[in-house]
Amino acid sequence: MTMRNKYRKPTTFHCNAGSRCSPSAVVWSLVGFLLFLHLYSLVSHNGGKGGDVQLHTSHHTLFRELEEVEEETIQIPPPKGKRSPRAAKRRPKRSTTLIDEFLDENSQLRHVFFPDMKTAIDPMNDSGNDSLNYFPGRIWFDTEGNPIQAHGGGILYDESSRTYYWYGEYKDGPTYHAHKKGAARVDIIGVGCYSSKDLWAWKNEGIVLEAEEANETCDLHKSNVLERPKVIYNEKTGKYVMWMHIDDGNYTKAAVGIAISDYPTGPFSYLHSKRPHGFDSRDMTIFKDDDGVAYIIYSSEDNSELHIGPLTEDYLDVTHVVRRILIGQHREAPALFKYQGTYYMITSGCTGWAPNEALAHAAESIMGPWETMGNPCIGGNKMFRQTTFFAQGTYVFPLSGLPGSFIFIADRWNPADLRDSRYVWLPLIVGGPADRPLDYDFGFPVWSRVSIYWHRKWRLPSGWRGLK
Numbered sequence: 001m002t003m004r005n006k007y008r009k010p011t012t013f014h015c016n017a018g019s020r021c022s023p024s025a026v027v028w029s030l031v032g033f034l035l036f037l038h039l040y041s042l043v044s045h046n047g048g049k050g051g052d053v054q055l056h057t058s059h060h061t062l063f064r065e066l067e068e069v070e071e072e073t074i075q076i077p078p079p080k081g082k083r084s085p086r087a088a089k090r091r092p093k094r095s096t097t098l099i100d101e102f103l104d105e106n107s108q109l110r111h112v113f114f115p116d117m118k119t120a121i122d123p124m125n126d127s128g129n130d131s132l133n134y135f136p137g138r139i140w141f142d143t144e145g146n147p148i149q150a151h152g153g154g155i156l157y158d159e160s161s162r163t164y165y166w167y168g169e170y171k172d173g174p175t176y177h178a179h180k181k182g183a184a185r186v187d188i189i190g191v192g193c194y195s196s197k198d199l200w201a202w203k204n205e206g207i208v209l210e211a212e213e214a215n216e217t218c219d220l221h222k223s224n225v226l227e228r229p230k231v232i233y234n235e236k237t238g239k240y241v242m243w244m245h246i247d248d249g250n251y252t253k254a255a256v257g258i259a260i261s262d263y264p265t266g267p268f269s270y271l272h273s274k275r276p277h278g279f280d281s282r283d284m285t286i287f288k289d290d291d292g293v294a295y296i297i298y299s300s301e302d303n304s305e306l307h308i309g310p311l312t313e314d315y316l317d318v319t320h321v322v323r324r325i326l327i328g329q330h331r332e333a334p335a336l337f338k339y340q341g342t343y344y345m346i347t348s349g350c351t352g353w354a355p356n357e358a359l360a361h362a363a364e365s366i367m368g369p370w371e372t373m374g375n376p377c378i379g380g381n382k383m384f385r386q387t388t389f390f391a392q393g394t395y396v397f398p399l400s401g402l403p404g405s406f407i408f409i410a411d412r413w414n415p416a417d418l419r420d421s422r423y424v425w426l427p428l429i430v431g432g433p434a435d436r437p438l439d440y441d442f443g444f445p446v447w448s449r450v451s452i453y454w455h456r457k458w459r460l461p462s463g464w465r466g467l468k
């Protein structure tokens with residue numbers, strides 16, 4: 001058969017020796033094949049294995065509560081200052097939005113985003129029914145009654161001590177601007193570490209990597225920047241390895257730093273900083289895969305794209321392998337996780353300390369190609385969803401025993417007083433069809449949806465600990 005098309009050269013399809021196919025037969029076979037692939041992909045993504053189907057049932061019962069959407073109705077106060085009706089007619093004042101209120105430290109709504117001490121979560125003094133409950137945005141005390149200082153952090157589950165460790169930026173110092181136009185900052189104090197058995201009551205294990213007070217040439221000198229520390233354990237070397245974003249006060253060094261310890265509680269010895277693969281590197285994370293291979297993911301080329309590449313076996317360096325992903329998408333704050341062989345990632349946009357819309361991405365291979373699936377946030381209200389619940393992601397922690405269930409860990413930055421930045425922990429669930437067919441022409445492969453559910457108050461399912 002010869003197809004005539006003004007854009008194409010004539011093509012002839014031969015079905016088998018001596019016979020020829022009609023155009024409709026070719027089209028229908030193609031449609032049939034694509035349909036088959038589509039169904040296959042659906043089955044393999046949604047619990048094709050017998051065991052998974054069972055887990056899905058119990059998972060749904062346990063997580064029904066978490067998937068119930070909580071709405072927020074917040075009245076925006078009238079604009080400040082009285083305006084005569086004439087003036088209002090002449091130049092109608094732009095009505096303020098919730099995000100304006102969030103960014104205004106004198107807003108009457110301040111308590112909505114940054115509830116005061118009276119509402120703090122105190123694991124040692126729980127008079128009501130709040131035990132084990134997360135309250136996104138409230139002050140969260142450690143077991144000594146001090147606000148937890150672990151911003152831009154991540155969580156490590158240590159098999160040998162059966163303990164969770166939460167590492168993050170210890171920011172308990174004054175916020176200032178180094179230059180008139182410089183971003184708000186706190187001097188480096190170090191990396192804070194907290195331990196817990198239940199992911200709710202956290203004991204302060206101290207500063208496990210400390211700032212340098214005197215030597216200005218040191219990466220860890222207090223005038224520099226240390227952000228987004230993450231720790232993984234290397235089974236082969238028996239070492240705990242920390243990677244972090246290291247920068248100067250103007251964010252021009254754009255490097256990663258590496259530190260190492262024999263114990264999860266440190267002290268960590270700082271090794272050095274470097275530009276991974278020779279590229280600028282700002283927001284970053286590391287991810288340890290099931291096969292023990294660890295990867296670094298960092299924002300590069302002035303935050304316009306992400307780079308991903310495996311670490312060496314000892315996790316102390318990058319290899320020569322690197323791929324550019326999400327090119328031109330300007331994403332930062334990457335948080336990577338895996339479910340049923342598919343890799344997922346949540347990222348934020350690049351707006352300094354101000355919140356913006358999160359996006360979920362998925363990939364069959366960790367090295368890409370990565371596809372963008374859309375905004376994973378559910379509930380609250382439109383502005384809550386467009387601002388990642390007024391927060392920025394930092395880590396996604398898998399709940400062992402509850403496949404497809406994770407905790408999304410985010411920072412609600414307070415640029416006026418960074419030490420008073422809050423934590424937003426919410427359930428993240430992978431399941432159900434994605435919202436849109438994505439970049440591929442025929443919608444292959446079909447990713448599962450990633451959903452982060454807003455809750456003013458929530459707790460892990462009571463059976464969860466028993467499931468480990």
Ligand code: DGJ
Pocket residue numbers: 152183227228283332333351352353392
């Ligand atoms: C956004 C990043 O995600 C944070 O880690 C921090 O670097 C701020 N920018 C600084 O403005």
